[in-house]
Amino acid sequence: DQQVKQNSPSLSVQEGRISILNCDYTNSMFDYFLWYKKYPAEGPTFLISISSIKDKNEDGRFTVFLNKSAKHLSLHIVPSQPGDSAVYFCAASGAASKLTFGTGTRLQVTL
Amino acid sequence: NAGVTQTPKFQVLKTGQSMTLQCAQDMNHEYMSWYRQDPGMGLRLIHYSVGAGITDQGEVPNGYNVSRSTTEDFPLRLLSAAPSQTSVYFCASSGKRLTYEQYFGPGTRLTVT
Numbered sequence: 736d737q738q739v740k741q742n743s744p745s746l747s748v749q750e751g752r753i754s755i756l757n758c759d760y761t762n763s764m765f766d767y768f769l770w771y772k773k774y775p776a777e778g779p780t781f782l783i784s785i786s787s788i789k790d791k792n793e794d795g796r797f798t799v800f801l802n803k804s805a806k807h808l809s810l811h812i813v814p815s816q817p818g819d820s821a822v823y824f825c826a827a828s829g830a831a832s833k834l835t836f837g838t839g840t841r842l843q844v845t846l
Numbered sequence: 847n848a849g850v851t852q853t854p855k856f857q858v859l860k861t862g863q864s865m866t867l868q869c870a871q872d873m874n875h876e877y878m879s880w881y882r883q884d885p886g887m888g889l890r891l892i893h894y895s896v897g898a899g900i901t902d903q904g905e906v907p908n909g910y911n912v913s914r915s916t917t918e919d920f921p922l923r924l925l926s927a928a929p930s931q932t933s934v935y936f937c938a939s940s941g942k943r944l945t946y947e948q949y950f951g952p953g954t955r956l957t958v959t
Contacts, residue, residue: 739888769947771950776952776953777952778850778936778938778950778951778952778953779889779936779950780950781947781948781949784946784947824888824889826889833891833894833904833905834879834889834948836888836889836890837888838886838887839888
């Protein structure tokens, strides 16, 4: 039972354009959401997070939007840069205080 | 600060062998976790610890043991390796609640033949 889903395994975007990565969840008890970025042969690195009491959080070029009624969150990267090419994981946590990860979306930013 | 370190980077085991994956952090973090990453499966939690002497099971604990005798170290033991344990293993630590920003190590790629 996949509680956190990233339905797009891959995404290709031109440099300078907006990248939008999507994530859906099924567990209504989740109250904190995070995005991690992973380069090949490295561990994931934390990118940005959002609490369920907010619907938007920004950090530079990265913005995460949360739609609780739709159980959907998205990560926007504007403008996209070649160095953003990586696998992005969405993760969620709830009262059990453990992270549940999605399966990841591979973003490729082309020149 | 080295952050989270893991050894070895690569390992090949035969079915039935045992081994320990090492994980250490120098950030004085209370919380540490072990994950495995398999194609199409994301990262799945194996075991975690909320402090020295305290461990608990995650989503996929079978075939693995952990202990936490110090704040810095959190080794993962494979008792009798099976091909289904072929995976990339990541250790992570966090100074806050277990699920807040976690710092990951570089991973150990394990192959069981």
